[in-house]
Amino acid sequence: MSKKINNGPKIREEKATVSLMIQLYCRKHHNTKNELCEDCQTLADYAQTRLSFCRFGEQKTTCKKCPVHCYRKDMREKIQKIMCFSGPRMLIYHPIYALKHITKSIIK
């Protein structure tokens, strides 16, 4: 039996946010413009798949606070590096997304 793919609003928004954060990192570190480098593309695909099959679905917390953390060790290290870099910069490059997330973390 095939697993159900998450496609709720929270998962979709997280997918969009993680993509923007990886794009930002790749642009600044690997001199890319409209496409990701191979390594970042692999990570982006991996992160999207994790979200598609996240066992918590729409009830998920942030991956950072997740008690399970389903990422493979090497992928987890990469995504953490990217989040550290892109997190604070999201306010400059993607203020609407950043504000939405800040608001949510205050409310929820």
Ligand code: SF4
């Ligand atoms: S780390 Fe946790 S919250 Fe994030 S996708 Fe994996 S299981 Fe879901």
Ligand SMILES: [Zn+2]
């Ligand atoms: Zn890259």
